[in-house]
Amino acid sequence: MAKYEQLANDLKTRIDQGVWQGGDKLPSLRQTASNYGLSLMTVMNAYQLLESQGAITAVEKSGYFVAPDRETLSYPQHHDKMYLSDNTDINDFVFSVLQSSKQPSIIPFGSGFPDPTLFPQQAISRSLAKAAQKLSPTFAADNLPPGNLGLRKAISQRYAKVGLSVSPDEILITSGAMESLNLSLELLTKEGDYVVIESPAFYGALQAIERLKLKAIAIATDPQTGMDLDALEEVLANYPVKACWLMTRYQNPLGCSMSREGQERLYQLVKSYNVSLIEDDVYQELYERDKGGVPVKYFDEDGRVLHCSSFSKSLIAGYRVGWVAAGKYAVELQKLQLMSTLSTSAPMQLAIADFIQSVKYERHLKNLRKQLSERKEAMYQLLRSKLPGTVKVNYTTGGYFLWLELPVEVDATKLYFQAIEKGVSLAPGNLFSAEQQYNHYIRLNASYPCTKEIEVAIDTLRHLILTNAEKR
Ligand SMILES: Cc1ncc(COP(=O)(O)O)c(C=O)c1O
Structure with a gap:
């Protein structure tokens, strides 16, 4: 194993042990180089490796920070392998969901496409x-x-x-x-x-x-x-x-x-x-x-x-x-x-x-990736701050979708129709399965900026989720 990989492993172990937690600033490159008796280049390579693994993030002119703590989901244990x-027999359902999300005034959380302004x-x-x-x-x-x-x-x-x-x-x-x-x-x-x-x-x-x-x-x-x-x-x-x-x-x-x-x-x-x-x-x-x-x-x-x-x-x-x-x-x-x-x-x-x-093209892609990554992070934080703790949000890097697990009492298809009535679309979990296994899951599009309207739409979802969970 190269020196920079050893250093990256060591730093990662410390992060896992909680020495530095989500959002904490890591020691500067110079400080780490002097602490470990390594060259600046080795430390730089180790930090870049950790960054590529998603463990830390670089903030321009401020240094390196431990990536914020994010929630992850695993495959539902009660589901078959x-x-x-x-x-x-899914086509009619897909058609009706796609048709009803089409009006331009709808907040497009259910859309499969990135924000077209990008x-x-x-x-x-x-x-x-x-x-x-x-x-x-x-x-x-x-x-x-x-x-x-x-x-x-x-x-x-x-x-x-x-x-x-x-x-x-x-x-x-x-x-x-x-x-x-x-x-x-x-x-x-x-x-x-x-x-x-x-x-x-x-x-x-x-x-x-x-x-x-x-x-x-x-x-x-x-x-x-x-x-x-x-x-x-x-x-x-x-x-x-x-x-x-x-x-x-x-x-x-x-x-x-x-x-x-x-x-x-x-x-x-x-x-x-x-x-x-x-x-x-x-x-x-x-x-x-x-x-x-x-x-x-x-x-x-x-x-x-x-x-x-x-x-x-x-x-x-x-x-x-x-x-x-x-x-x-x-x-x-x-x-x-x-x-x-x-x-x-x-x-x-x-x-x-x-x-x-x-x-x-390359210039556009660079900007698109940056915008999508920042917007997804912001949307994740907003969802976490607004939705009840019983909702789990699966965070992954890349792309612009967030997969949410709702309380079991909430029927996501019913939630979809209620949300559409209030001008908000979402993609109900059963769109993605022939066997209706994901009835309390939804997919949200996180490619839009967190404007006031988006905040209001998340408040609407929160309200609907809470009332559906209570009704059962
Ligand atoms: C996973 C996946 N595959 C394929 C497509 C279709 O892509 P295109 O619009 O290029 O036909 C989509 C579009 O939503 C998609 O999400």
């Missing part, structure tokens, strides 16, 4: 205008599957930045991640096949399973550490699973991320049971601090991972541009797209290609 659903809409409009002016007479044909070459190259270069070698030929441009995920599932399965998902899972996976008449096996997913890989192994050993549809980073709705070791084990499991992995990684750019780790695709040796993502959460919602790095399935997937939606809108592909190749 896996749930098998022969018949998923997106560089004007600059992208300029990219779109530029792209439209430059369209060649053959633009429609030029941008048929697999999609615009410039855009595929730019995406391929972004993979290279985090150490992945993904050829532009492997990439298919789609109408958002939703199309890449749906096409991938459709390609890999036929009616009645088994598909592994998380419990709770993104409702889009449940909808796709319903549409394709597949059988879902939902596996326990811890709100901090991600899917239970022992349970996954047991399922893969006992069922002829065709595909897994999973998120290992900033999972929706939990917000959790799996460790790198976990991701590698996951890959080895799907490989040894010869199962394909659809990796949903739409929040990949929304990490905190310096680095966001790697997707499972990083470990892919034989092209069985279909890595799906989009620009909807990191650049602009509504342009509907996403992609899949489809490994060995790339050509088959192009054919499937050609016979379903034909292609992604060419001007939109060109506009996004123009923007992400400019320095503006």
Whole structure:
């Protein structure tokens, strides 16, 4: 172990022992260097390591502080390790929830998208205008599957930045991640096949399973550490699973991320049971601090991972541009797209290609990550100060969702309809499960600034939660 790692371990042990507590200032770099007889560089590396682990935070011009104490949840003990659903029936519920949250006056705690004011809409409009002016007479044909070459190259270069070698030929441009995920599932399965998902899972996976008449096996997913890989192994050993549809980073709705070791084990499991992995990684750019780790695709040796993502959460919602790095399935997937939606809108592909190749994209991402991380922290503190102690708030780093456990007496679906009546949306837990296991959980969108209106909306939630808890 390097000296800086030893120092980081030592400091972490002291934090765990309570020598310094949440919010306390750590000794300065110089002081620690002199206390331990180490160089400034070693101490700096140790502090940066602790910062990347979320144990401490750097405050500009003030030094390093122990990260505030935050609450975490674990997978509910009374829930099973896996749930098998022969018949998923969620679409009507998802539709009604999404429809009723649409009015612009609603406080959008239930929204799946970040605060749109964080997106560089004007600059992208300029990219779109530029792209439209430059369209060649053959633009429609030029941008048929697999999609615009410039855009595929730019995406391929972004993979290279985090150490992945993904050829532009492997990439298919789609109408958002939703199309890449749906096409991938459709390609890999036929009616009645088994598909592994998380419990709770993104409702889009449940909808796709319903549409394709597949059988879902939902596996326990811890709100901090991600899917239970022992349970996954047991399922893969006992069922002829065709595909897994999973998120290992900033999972929706939990917000959790799996460790790198976990991701590698996951890959080895799907490989040894010869199962394909659809990796949903739409929040990949929304990490905190310096680095966001790697997707499972990083470990892919034989092209069985279909890595799906989009620009909807990191650049602009509504342009509907996403992609899949489809490994060995790339050509088959192009054919499937050609016979379903034909292609992604060419001007939109060109506009996004123009923007992400400019320095503006990196600048925007840096700002977006900072804003989201600060807003989530502020929202967490606000929820903690306003909601009753019987409500637990799961804090994770990255993304912009907070997963809340309500008192068992509170029916989250009923709470959802009551809150909508009062102008506040939320995502009730049962949106994320075919088996109605999360009836006293909700997901909140923490990407908005804590304005007076947001405070009032949280007061409304507090009031509704308390009255529902009393009524039972
Ligand atoms: C986990 C997850 N996957 C996929 C999508 C769909 O992304 P897109 O808007 O790019 O189709 C969403 C959007 O809410 C999501 O939350």
